Amino acid sequence: MRTRDTRSVARAMPWFLLVAVVLFALNLRGPIVAIAPVIGQIRDDLGLSAATAGLLTSLPVLCFALATPLAAALIARAGPERAVLISLAGILVGTLIRAQGGFAVAVIGTLVIGIAITVGNVVVPVVVRRDFPASRVGIVTGVYTATLNVGAMLTSLCTAPLAEWLGWRAAITAWAVLLVAAIIIWGQAAGWRRSVLGERVTAPDSSEAPPAHSASYRSLTAWLLMLAFGGQAFSYYGITTWLPTILHEVQGLDDKSAGASSSVFQVLAVVGALGVPVLANRWRPGSVVGLVGTLWLAMPLGLLLAPELWPLWSVVGGAAQGGGITIVFIIIVRMSTSNDQARGMSAFVQGGGYLLASTGPSIVGAVHEASGGWTAPLIVVTASVLVLLIFGITASARVESRHP
Structure with missing residues (x-):
């Protein structure tokens, strides 16, 4: 019975992992885009010029470029599961910091978000290659990239109404709910993988010798x-x-x-x-x-x-x-x-x-x-x-x- 249950869970894992990938992707562009609908309110509240306020959306893209060596090193040391959780936790911390003070604090939060998202950008192809059959790699990659845009669209549409109700600081922080959900699901997925795959999680990849x-x-x-x-x-x-x-x-x-x-x-x-x-x-x-x-x-x-x-x-x-x-x-x-x-x-x-x-x-x-x-x-x-x-x-x- 225990073996049958284990096999059942193993068959369900790809679907559960796909849900985890989708939740992860929803959080990899939304925190950046969330600034755009309320940029006018942020400028007025913090007394910023247009160029200075623009840094809050351009800095993460620069992080995508400059922080990739750090991201790759982190993934190699921590492993994909922990790297995903570190990425999500970093985005969450940056989201909370960004809305708490003046421009300097917002920049610090933005940089934390950018670096954390960079880890996510780099680790997804590793997770997809490792955990999904070759025949499904293409469609899983497509679902992932589609969800990036869905996350950006969702944040673009809903942040301004939230700001009218709660103010811009609460509006850009409210998306932390998605981050918490993603952290819970990824933690669950990592636990499933360890319990179901056992030795294959910790055993070294026989093909890891660099070509x-x-x-x-x-x-x-x-x-x-x-x-x-x-x-x-x-x-x-x-x-x-x-x-x-x-x-x-x-x-x-x-x-x-x-x-x-x-x-x-x-x-x-x-x-x-x-x-x-x-x-x-x-x-x-x-x-x-x-x-x-x-x-x-x-x-x-x-x-x-x-x-x-x-x-x-x-x-x-x-x-x-x-x-x-x-x-x-x-x-x-x-x-x-x-x-x-x-x-x-x-x-x-x-x-x-x-x-x-x-x-x-x-x-x-x-x-x-x-x-x-x-x-x-x-x-x-x-x-x-x-x-x-x-x-x-x-x-x-x-x-x-x-x-x-």
């Missing part, structure tokens, strides 16, 4: 993937930051309508995130990158050539950006032959990619100021999408040649 290309900085494929991810993320943050302004100035939309365009762009990412894994099971990764990159190009080129069709470009571009991050993560998991390699590759690709991405809003804005219009900035975004397309296809070809 010849496990040092990611020595791998040409890793560099190509990092550049592809950087092109994807640069495009995403550049468009996300400036799309409402572009539509306001070029199309004459009011602030409310222009802001709605950003919501369409974010929501449609769910389609790409869930659709790409289905395609990845049928097509070669290079073909999926080609499709995603082509759809991505429609966004900046469409805004250049036919801005009046912005709803169409927001739909197409939104689906493409959700698919872009998903296919890069799928390639990382597929090419990794050990948990150690998955961790190192994830850290290297995301660290370098987010470093490039953190410059996106500033570069696009600077080009706009220098040129006095939006043609040149949209050409910059087009070039960054081409980086995703060219380097992503090249990296995919190298992976396919090694893993036919």
Whole structure:
């Protein structure tokens, strides 16, 4: 009877772990996005300029780049389960700190959140590779990336109403409820894994001996993937930051309508995130990158050539950006032959990619100021999408040649 119960729990584990991954993902973008709907109230209350207040949303992205070596080292030392719990606990502590004082305290809380989320960014591919069958890696990765956008959308929609009722400090702190729920579920999942898998939890991975290309900085494929991810993320943050302004100035939309365009762009990412894994099971990764990159190009080129069709470009571009991050993560998991390699590759690709991405809003804005219009900035975004397309296809070809 005990054996039967153990087997039953073992069969249920992938589903329970999927729920845990979803709860984790809900907390990996929401704490950053929560600032945007109440940024005006924060500026008024703390007496901040627009540029200074913007640090509360840009600092976490910079942490994604600079803190990845720390994140990788932590995961290697603590293991994936503890790393996830440390990530969630760090986001919780940062969320509580951020709302307690003036600007300096808010910056400290924001940095804690950014570093903790970086750990989460890096550890997810390790968890997915280790705990899910190869046939489900794509769909689990898609669910994860889709949930990132769902978390961002949920926080964007609900923070402002909460602030009207409770004030901005309570509103950005209220999301700690999701963090507590995720910590409880992950603690439960870790306990299940230890009790059901027993020795396999603590036994060393027989494939952990690093392969010849496990040092990611020595791998040409890793560099190509990092550049592809950087092109994807640069495009995403550049468009996300400036799309409402572009539509306001070029199309004459009011602030409310222009802001709605950003919501369409974010929501449609769910389609790409869930659709790409289905395609990845049928097509070669290079073909999926080609499709995603082509759809991505429609966004900046469409805004250049036919801005009046912005709803169409927001739909197409939104689906493409959700698919872009998903296919890069799928390639990382597929090419990794050990948990150690998955961790190192994830850290290297995301660290370098987010470093490039953190410059996106500033570069696009600077080009706009220098040129006095939006043609040149949209050409910059087009070039960054081409980086995703060219380097992503090249990296995919190298992976396919090694893993036919």
